[in-house]
Amino acid sequence: MQSYNLLLNKILIIIVILIGGLFTHIAIADPSHAKANASKSHLARELIGGKLVLQIETVSGTDISDVPNKGVVVQHYIDKNKLTYSGVGDERFLTGAANYSVKDVSHNKVKEVSVDHATGQKSQTTYHFSDPTQGEWKRRFDNSDTIISGHFSFTHKTSLLLEPLVPKVQGGKTLVLTVLHSTSKVLPTGTYPAAGAVILQFYLADGTYTAKGYGPGTVDHFGSYKTTMVAPKVQVEQTLQTIPELNYIAPYTLIYHYETAFSGTWYQSFADGLIVFSGTFSSFDSE
Template sequence: MSTSTAIPCQRRRAPGAALSLSLLLGALLPSAPALADAERQATASLAPSQLVGLDLNLQIEKVAPAAALPNQGVIVKRYLAQGLWTSQGAGGPGHRQASGSYQLRHGGDHMLEERSVDDSGQAQSSTRYSFEHPRGGTWVQSLNHGQQQLSGHFTVAPSQPGPAQQLAPASNAGLHVALIIKQALAPTLPPGVFPSAGLVLQSYAADGTLSFQGFGPGNINSKGSYSYKRLSANTAVEEATQTSDFFSLPYTMVYTFKTPNSGTWYQNFYNGLIQFSGTFDTFPR
């Protein structure tokens, strides 16, 4: 008895159908170079095309030399239409209100270069803004033909913020502020004599006094007095004197709010003896 084995037949795809499908997919799906170009464009332009309607919050971290210049705190520069600007600052000596005109030049997708003169016609400066992300980066300003220089980090905020954009509170009275120390720099001090990590809980009263509770190596409990000023939608400055059993010294603190109750902080302690920075959260007392 003979048996037969059924051999399955493989259907051959018509060449025309395969070619049509390939052309269709090629038309619908972007090529690898096109995808690469799209990714580059998404990350390429960090610097805005213009600054009108924006506040740039210039956190002062380095000054050389320090004579007659603000050496701490923050300068908020507001850019107006028709090439005009105004500025104000707080935190330490040397801050003043000013206004003037400026010219802006793009130095690539991540950089803006500004040349400005104040209304007196004498104070000329050039400032380079290097954007690390769309909301900020680093800045360097040269004055008096490069003989004086200020630098630090900056953030961008709307000059006329809506309710959802107004992040910094008008006052910190009645708040606890939990400061996480992420970095501490003190070139003239030996290691171990100042805190370089940990948490400080600062509690603010309406009468201008505050208390400090320290957690972690080198963080101590103390008390003090303070003043607080909101300068822009996301930036505020605190000037305080901290008093413990060992010292009574001033500091300037710059708060940069990323949400209504959290952000980053930078502190210039005792005219630059120690520079602290980190993150913070606030909550009611």
């Protein structure tokens, strides 16, 4: 009987080993399982040395008077623990540095927790990648109900060394802006450029421009401009616009995302968010 029990125990041990090996083989051989885990860790690693440009599109909260509501936040990831930040397009932007940590949420989403070096302010930001170079972001702050969100673009550290698609000089260029979307929480529909409208903007080397509109709700205008390249494919334009027909002067912040050296997409906050536009553009030399 004792020999029989020993034999039975050996058989059971062999069965357990075989079953365990089978499940291990299945887990390793499952390509979707391996790919998901690899891509999750890949997102966090790829941030190091790279640059995120966070386009501000919506801001909500009880007290947001000191919070930028247009332009972009530029974050440069120095190493696995530290990032620096700055902003372009709103006078309320600050410049500084923060410690950060990144946690994977899914195969295309990461959550970042940062603590500002100067103020100690803690924030949590979620980045949802639609592809390796762009996506949507949302930021919340501890002890505050302020939420900022929008779209972002990411430039890998190796791409930062490449020749920029953004032109070195805007003067001498003509840009053709096609409106695909426009919205206003204040103005009635039909009183501002709508989808299908086209605006031709002619830039001079002296920092001035003129523009002519075609289509629903467009008006001719002119003004002064300043452009800033914040990434090899991203440019921010700040303009003080005069509309003679309406006897109206207002600033706007426009963000160009270059997909080629002469075309891409644009997003504009006019008159501090009075009207928001987006669409596509093409450019060519006008001089």
